[in-house]
Amino acid sequence: MLSRHPGTTLLLNDAQAAEIRSQFPILRHKVYLNSCSQGALCEAVEAGLREYLESWHAHGSPWDLWVDHYEQARTLFARFIGADADEVAIVTSASEGINSLASALLFRERKKVVMGEFEFPTMGHIWLAQRPRGAEIEFIAARDNRVAIEDYAARIDRNTLIVPLTRVCFANGFRSPVREVVAAAHDKGALVLLDDFQDAGTRPVDVKALGVDFYVTGTLKYLLGSPGLAFLYVRRELIPALVPTVTGWFGQANPFAFDVKHLDPAPSARRFQSGSPPVPSIYSTVPGLKLLMNTGMENVAERVQHLTRKLMEGAEKLGIESKTPADSVGPLVVLRAHDAEALVKKLAERDIAASARRDGLRISFHLYNSDQDVQSLLMALEHNLDLLVTKHPAAAGH
Ligand SMILES: Cc1ncc(COP(=O)(O)O)c(C=O)c1O
Known part of the structure; x- marks a missing residue:
């Protein structure tokens, strides 16, 4: 794990940051600000994928080796979230993980599923699909771009079975x-x-410190992996x-x-799995997880927060309205746009990768x-203020 460098305010000094950047070839020709869709590809992740192909070439069907890798991924991810592999x-x-969990719940004494309207759509779809099984779904409306804790507290009652909760809203x-x-x-x-x-x-x-009962995440965004792999944590006592x-x-x-002829669910959280494991995605994800853990997650968090603050201050100076609350520590900043899709195209012309969701430019x-x-990015935004919603409309037209 990297440590604080004397004389720097950031835990990662410039040389360390440059060394990390050098491992992501796309950064040589793009300003990559779209990790909320897909993380940038690093050399170690590419090498992991190649290792999988080589094992396939060399051995044909080395399932013992692949299952060994898959158990290593489980152990590593468990360590990453402060849980045990089982x-x-x-x-x-x-x-898939949420569906498996939903299928295991019985909507009998408790029927309600209470969630904020900022959940990713799949969360709504999966729980709404449980209605024929007795589930009653309630959505909490947002106020001022926030779903307030007071509203959660008011809606969760003794008929509530589960509260699905997104840590950071995608929109x-x-x-x-x-x-x-x-x-x-x-x-x-x-x-x-x-x-x-x-x-x-x-x-x-740290899922134990957070006290959550279940935790789900996929690997293709900030975990630096490829699509095809996600993890579901289930608190041991509930399994x-x-x-x-x-x-x-x-x-x-x-x-x-x-x-x-026999159904014999695994005694561990493996009972929430179904078919053959996504071996190529496991090979590509493990090196990304290792890179993050070796860098130190405190270091990553500080860098993300620093860049988020810088962008939010810069956007504020340009008068751009933000959908992201002002106290954000990142990683996602969403700026209000008249035409977010057009803005994404304008940024792409300058080799800046970002994405759009409805009236928001996602960075x-x-x-x-x-x-x-x-x-x-700020320079590009200044040149495209007419596509953004600004507090001082007169500023538009650069
Ligand atoms: C917050 C959040 N939850 C869930 C999903 C859906 O994940 P999956 O496609 O792996 O089911 C996404 C996808 O972008 C997401 O951003």
């Missing part, structure tokens, strides 16, 4: 008050599922009573028993971004 299921998408960068929501939910005996897809990889995670009906042979106590920071990236 509390982690390896799935192919966050949606505006709002950060949920996780500990407070967990306290409000547990006070009424409700469970909490934290969706960390828009934040995992940018700061330390025995939860029996998913979305299942398959890799969710069984012994997948290699090849016993078609996201990771450990490989620099002060120069923020400067380049």
Whole structure:
């Protein structure tokens, strides 16, 4: 783990930051600010993918080797979130993990699923699909770009079974008050599922300290991996009573028993898995996780916060309205735009990668971004103020 360099205010000094940047070839020709969609590809991740192809070439079907790698990924990710390996299921998408969990819940004594309107759409879809099984879904409306803890506390009651909670909203960068929501939910005996897809990889995670019951994230954004891999954490005490009906042979106590006539869910969180593991994605994700952990998650968090503050101050000076609350520590900043899609195209002409969601321009920071990236972006925004919503409309027209 890197440590504080004397004489610098940032935990990562310039040389260390430059060394990290050099491992991401795309940064040689692009200002990459789209990690909220897909993290940049680093050389170690590419090498991991090549290692998978080589193992396939060399051995044909080295399943023992691949299963060994897959268990290593489980152990590494468990360490990353402060859990034990037997509390982690390896799935192919966050949606798959959430579906498996939803299928294991019974909407009997408690029927309500309470969630804020800032959840990623898949969260709404999966729980709404449980209505024929008895679930009652309630959405909490946002106020001023926030879903308030008071509103969670008012809506969670003794009929609430689970509270799905996004850590960071994909559309505006709002950060949920996780500990407070967990306290409000547990006070009424409700469970909490934290969706960390828009934040995992940018700061330390400790699921035990957060007190969440379930935690899900995928690897393709800030965890630097490829699509096709996600993890579901289930608090140990909850596992025995939860029996998913979305299942398959890799969710069984012994997948290699090849016993078609018996359902025998694994005693661990592996019971939330279904089919063959996403081996190529596992090979490409492990090196990314290692890079992050070796850099030190405190270091990553500080860099992300520093860049976020710089952008928000710069945007404020330009009079650009932000959808992201002013106290944000990142990683996602969303600026209000008249035509966000057109703005993304204008930025692409300057080799700046960002993305659009409705009326928002999404800019996201990771450990490989620099002060120069923020400067380049602010300059480009200044030239396109007419596409942005500004507090002083007269400023538009550059
Ligand atoms: C916060 C959040 N949750 C869930 C998802 C969906 O993940 P998956 O496609 O792996 O199901 C995304 C995808 O972008 C996301 O941003």
